[in-house]
Amino acid sequence: MILKFLRLLKIFTVIVKYGLDEIAISGLHVPRTARLINTVFFWRRITSPRAIRLRLALEELGPIFVKFGQVLSTRPDLMPPDIVAELSLLQDxxxxxxxxxxxxxxxxxxxxxxxxxxxxxxxxxxxxxxxxxxxxxxxxxxxxxxxxxxxxxxxxxxxxxxxxxxxxxxxxxxxxxxxxxxxxxxxxxxxxxxxxxxxxxxxxxxxxxxxxxxxxxxxxxxxxxxxxxxxxxxxxxxxxMNGIPISQTDRLVAAGVDLKKLSSDGVEIFFTQVFRDGFFHADMHPGNILVSIDPATFGRYIALDFGIVGTLNDFDKDYLSQNFVAFFRRDYKRVAEAHIESGWAPRETRVDELEAAVRATCEPIFDRPLKDISFGQVLLRLFQTSRRFNVEVQPQLVLLQKTMLNIEGLGRQLDPELDLWKTAKPYLERWMAEQVGWRAFVDHLRDEAPRYAAIFPQLPRLAHQVLEKHAHREVDQDVVMAMLLHEQRRTNRLLMFVACVAGVLAVLVVGMHVAQRWHWGF
Known part of the structure; x- marks a missing residue:
């Protein structure tokens, strides 16, 4: 208890020292008497911006609070931009x-x-x-x-x-x-x-x-x-792992590493993790990345510290690809629709209002050359706009946005002319091609085939069991006939469905066989 009291006293002292009460008081409904007391005790005026004061306070409170600040820096959907930017400077x-x-x-x-x-x-x-x-x-x-x-x-x-x-x-x-x-x-x-x-x-x-x-x-x-x-x-x-820290560009140049290639490789690694694997290293700041100078692996990235990773399912990847493609086309209505269809924006949200807000946020960004546009900033602006519409931003997407900003900053530090959109576009197009059309249908059908193969042979037996179960019940004959007629209709429909599916599967199997024989492939 004494230790907890001393810890509370330490926190209170730091709040007073850095004037954090001024940050809180602006948003609190505090009685006039309490404000007067605060004026008496917290008389010192702090000239530094609020974000800097908050960062310094967290650093003084110790490593757990530093980590808390780092977590807050990954939540642009909750925190103001100036605080997010400053807290991202916290070093553990x-x-x-x-x-x-x-x-x-x-x-x-x-x-x-x-x-x-x-x-x-x-x-x-x-x-x-x-x-x-x-x-x-x-x-x-x-x-x-x-x-x-x-x-x-x-x-x-x-x-x-x-x-x-x-x-x-x-x-x-x-x-x-x-x-x-x-x-x-x-x-x-x-x-x-x-x-x-x-x-x-x-x-x-x-x-x-x-x-x-x-x-x-x-x-x-x-x-x-x-x-x-x-x-x-x-x-x-x-x-x-032995290598040169990626932030030491002078050493990398002296070792003969191609910084332009290193920059584009970093982007390729990130988008491969996101759109191919749905599993990405979510703490890729320069302190966790080395570059190999061993002759056998020269110029490759070396990843360290895997405490934080992000995972994306097909739904998340589909959401991302649809939004990025819509941004490419400046189709803000599609962006708004994707948010509502995903369930992250309330169903009662008006598409035209969300569309107008997204347009007002993103048009200034796109009024610049593509190579100067930040993927991470696009997502950040989108999250900030979403706050007005009570959009629930998913934690995995916030991690993605934070990691994307790290990758962009690192990539442009290595190569100021890096065109991130040009590098990312093939991955977006490849993902979209794999998710829609006949190729996607065949791939998904092939994945589900083992499950279908186990279910289809059981259908006639299950239908017979249902009919036999009803036939042995001691109920009125008219009821039995009605139930049998109903079950027969259901069975007929079921068998017709099975026949149709079997026909489609047979056509696909034959088609795939012919395609492979003629080297068409899928």
């Missing part, structure tokens, strides 16, 4: 914890001390963040690895700070008129889930393994291999 850098503690954590998690597990173990960490730190080591078979160790005691620290955030969120909902749209309790709950997911390093290892499998045959991206015999929820061991 904290001093490393004691190496003896790391050794004890490894021993407890893997059942043996590092000296027994590894041929060599570097006690000095090479990287440190709020959740974990990384040490280099060498396996007994000579392979160089990186050992990621969870910071001890993080669960209790997170639980205590989350409890304070939940208390503050409940208070905000009671006194802030705009809290229903901002959903403070939902935001804190999302942050709680995000942090507890990060506490399970096996989840990160599984994410890396999936991404590595997706790019197993690619010459664009390298993902470290996970050594599962040395992995647990608090320690993971992965292949050590």
């Amino acid at each position: 850098r904290v001093p490393p914890f004691d190496s003896d503690v790391a050794v004890a954590q490894i021993t407890r998690s893997l059942g043996a001390a590092p000296d027994m597990l590894f041929a060599a173990f570097e006690r000095t960490p090479v990287a440190s963040a709020s959740i974990a730190q990384v040490h280099f080591a060498t396996l007994k078979n000579g392979k160089e690895v990186a050992v990621k160790v969870l910071r001890p005691g993080m669960k209790s620290t997170i639980d205590e700070d989350i409890a304070l955030m939940q208390m503050a969120a409940g208070l905000i909902e009671k006194v802030w008129a705009d809290s229903r749209r901002l959903k403070p309790r939902e935001v804190v709950a999302e942050f709680d889930k995000y942090l507890h997911d990060e506490l399970d390093l096996m989840r990160e290892a599984a994410n890396a393994s999936q991404l590595r499998r997706n790019f197993a045959n690619s010459d664009l991206l390298l993902v470290p291999e996970m050594y599962w015999d040395y992995c647990s929820s608090s320690v993971i061991v992965m292949e050590r």
